[in-house]
Amino acid sequence: MLTPQPASPNVSARLARQSSKDTAPELALRRELHRRGRRFRVHLRPLQGLRRTADIVFPRHRVAVFVDGCFWHRCPEHGSDPKNNSAWWDAKLRRNVERDRETDRILEDSGWTAVRVWEHEAVDAAADRVEQRLDESSRTVPYS
Ligand SMILES: [Zn+2]
Numbered sequence: 001m002l003t004p005q006p007a008s009p010n011v012s013a014r015l016a017r018q019s020s021k022d023t024a025p026e027l028a029l030r031r032e033l034h035r036r037g038r039r040f041r042v043h044l045r046p047l048q049g050l051r052r053t054a055d056i057v058f059p060r061h062r063v064a065v066f067v068d069g070c071f072w073h074r075c076p077e078h079g080s081d082p083k084n085n086s087a088w089w090d091a092k093l094r095r096n097v098e099r100d101r102e103t104d105r106i107l108e109d110s111g112w113t114a115v116r117v118w119e120h121e122a123v124d125a126a127a128d129r130v131e132q133r134l135d136e137s138s139r140t141v142p143y144s
Contacts, residue, residue, distance in 0.1 A: 025119040026055050026067040032127040038134070046112055052103045054114075056130075061137040062112045065130055066103075067119060072096055075118050113137055 021043055033040065033056070044057040046064040054064035070078035074097050082089045104114040113133050117126040 021055075023067065023069070023119065025117075025121075025123075028123045029065070029067060029117060029126050029130075030056060032123045033130060036127060036131065038131070046107060047110055050103075050106060052099075052106075058134060058137075061134050063115060063130070063133050063137055064107055064112055065115045065117060066100070067117045068100065069119050073100060073118075075120065077118075078120060 030040075030042065038058070041057045041059060042055065043053055044059075045052060046054050046057055046059075046062075055067045056065035057063075058065075068075070071080065072093070073079075074093050079093075081093070100116070104116070107114045113136070115130055115133050117129070
């Protein structure tokens with residue numbers, strides 16, 4: 001499928017941002033988690049053989065964090081459907097969301113916890129949620 005020409009500077013900016021790593025919301029979350037004493041890996045495939053990269057990974061806790069862009073992952077508050085090439089966009093964004101849900105399912109089937117954070121979320125709330133999942137996951141691991 002051919003990529004249509006962006007219809008506006010706004011769409012061009014979104015395109016440029018699509019696969020970028022180290023976005024501002026991601027960096028802010030990493031900084032906050034680090035400040036709280038959490039240590040993690042970044043841009044890592046949680047599962048061998050699964051071609052999906054998580055933004056923040058806690059291998060020992062088996063927690064994978066994805067910071068999702070509101071446009072690309074169709075945030076309920078800020079997701080929008082471009083008017084130009086609407087069928088193409090609809091198919092593309094729908095595939096993104098399906099892929100997200102599939103990734104979550106595969107990770108959870110493998111004993112991982114997937115945490116989804118929207119780029120619009122306040123960093124404190126996002127970090128709280130990540131830490132909550134970390135605490136939950138350490139409780140489920142038996143002490144040896
Ligand atoms: Zn949003």
